[in-house]
Amino acid sequence: MRHYRHVVWDWNGTLLDDFEITARITIEALAELGAPDVTIEEVRHHYCRPLSRYFSTLLGREATAADLNHLGSRYDHRYGALMHELPLAADAVVALEIVAGAASQSLLSMAPQEQLNRLIDSHGLRPRFTLIEGFAGAGHPTKHESLGQHCRALRLEQYDTCLIGDTIDDYEAARSLGLAAILVATGMQSRDRLEGTGAPVVDNLREAAALFLSSRDTAKA
Structure with missing residues (x-):
């Protein structure tokens, strides 16, 4: 008890x-890495930690250190610019x-x-x-x-x-x-x-x- x-x-x-903006930033960054067709539903379905596993699943290949750096930098920049609107x-x-x-x-x-x-x-x-x-x-x-x-x-x-x-x-x-x-x-x-x-x-x-x-x-x- x-x-x-x-x-x-x-x-x-x-x-x-902030789910939708987080998902959209992720989708944009993945498209820049060669995965242009990721949907919001797939983001929600596959999200997990560690993030390296999550991004590898969405990319359809093992995420490299450069990939993870790009995704992190892209997120920090875009989220920081929009966060006060959330x-x-x-x-x-x-x-x-x-x-x-x-x-x-x-x-x-x-x-x-x-x-x-x-x-x-x-x-x-x-x-x-x-x-x-x-x-x-x-x-x-x-x-x-x-x-x-x-x-x-x-x-x-x-x-x-x-x-x-x-x-x-x-x-x-x-x-x-x-x-x-x-x-x-x-x-x-x-x-x-x-x-x-x-x-x-x-x-x-x-x-x-x-x-x-x-x-x-x-x-x-």
Whole structure:
């Protein structure tokens, strides 16, 4: 029985509505590398980590270091130019308000910390979170590593923490640390792939917040 007291939110594809622009940037960059017919549906179907495997699948061949560099540079340039036009998910603020009445909240993203800070401030969300963490430093940490560090920084206990995200990677990171997870089918992976994890899957953030509350109330009973 759990009494959930904290939610760790994912950012891209969860609170931030950026799936379509991320997919389109990826499709444009893949076309420049000789894969001109990739669709948005294929992007969502094949997305996974490590990204080298994901890009290799979409290219139809092993992605080289030069390919990965091109894809990363193209993404950074195009996303950076457009990111301030990206909206929050339509029900993001409502969902945050629903959860705030019952639990503390933090945000963990694999996006660069500086970029994340600018977007959080432009949307006026900073006061809603006890901690906002993106990627900083060197190397390529996994979501598991980042989530573990995040939980340690906040002294979160596994039995009272739930992650809300949009990918299998989010679910696997939470599961590996003994955390609960709720997945929302608005981001990088299709609903059928998310449901294959066995985690609860919802269509929007309002439903995710409601499910969190109902799970929390059941745990208290």
